[in-house]
Every structure is written in structure tokens, then in C-alpha cells.
Amino acid sequence: MAQSSNTSSVNPEEIIGSEFFARQRVDLTKNNGGFTATNVNGKVMFNFTFNDPHIFLNAARKPLVTLKHETSTARWQVFRGDKTQLNKLLFSVVESTHDVFLAKSKVCDFKIQGEWVDQSLTISPMHGNPPRMIAQMHRNYGNKKDIITVHPNEDYPAVDCAFIVALVVVLEKI
Secondary structure, rough: OOOOOOOOOHHHOOOOOHEEEOOEEEEEEEEEOEEEEEEOOEEEEEEEEEEOEEEEEOOOOEEEEEEEEEEOOOEEEEEOOOOOOHHHHHEEEOOOOOOEEEEEOOOOOEEEEEEEEEEEEEEEEEOOOOOOOOEEEEEOOOOOEEEEEEEOOOOOEEEEHHHHHHHHHHHHHH
């Protein structure tokens, strides 16, 4: 796998957990307005709570990450588990640019391109020449579902589906 040019000590494949790796194309569906993500067979993969704090849960409803809006920096911060302790920070998303920074990184690690108003978004790691998309989201207002497609590739052979869905949830909040 190509190495990232940043100084982050986090392996980009293991942002939330290796148990959520996709090594081939995976399609997930997220209900618009509802916050459950399922695979193509209808099996629940992830759930979300938008109480305060906003918690992202696995299928067994155990907390994976907690989302927190940091108004002073205009970022959404994502922490491991159900606490917002700084030592549990996994990544943050800049509201204005949709740049994604892993916890110890000083440079943009992932870029989210597009807007929900356009009904399409892509996520690409910022390493590689050129960076290659690892996920795509399409909003379908007709059936009120978002389709999330994860695309592992030669540069990024395992993609953390939980990370991708967490990014979609953050974008719902932005």
C-alpha cells in the first residue's frame, strides 16, 4: 500500500476498526432522516443517535464513536467510544472545506468533495498520485435513501466502512 505523506501515526485503514474493513466493493444504504445504515441484504450495520452527544453505534448498539461540534474551530470532532476526551480523538472534519484530518495529522488526510444539494459526494485519501476515490454517496430523494458505495483500490486495499459512514453522518450535521 502507498504510504501517506503525512506524519500521522494512525494507519488509515484502521481509523475506527479493522472489523469494518471492506476489501471489495460494498454498498450500504442509509435512510434519509432515519439513521440506520444497512448492507444490500437489509442487515443493520450501524445506528446513530442524535441526542447530545451524537453517538454512532455498531449493529449491536455499542458505541463506536461520538461526534462533537467544536464551534470555536468550526470543526466536527470524532472520538472513540462514547466520551469526548481529547486522548480519544480519531479525526476531525472542517465544516467549510470538508477536509478530514486524522488525530495527529497537520495536513489534510482525506477530502470530501461535492455537496448534498448536488445529491453526490466522494471521499478520497490525499495520498497517491492522483488521489483515488474510496467511497461515493448518492442521495435519492425519491426513495428517501442514501446509497454509500465503498471502493477499495490498489492504493487503498482495505477501507474502514465505519469511518466512511461516520463521515456521512458528520456531513448530515454540517
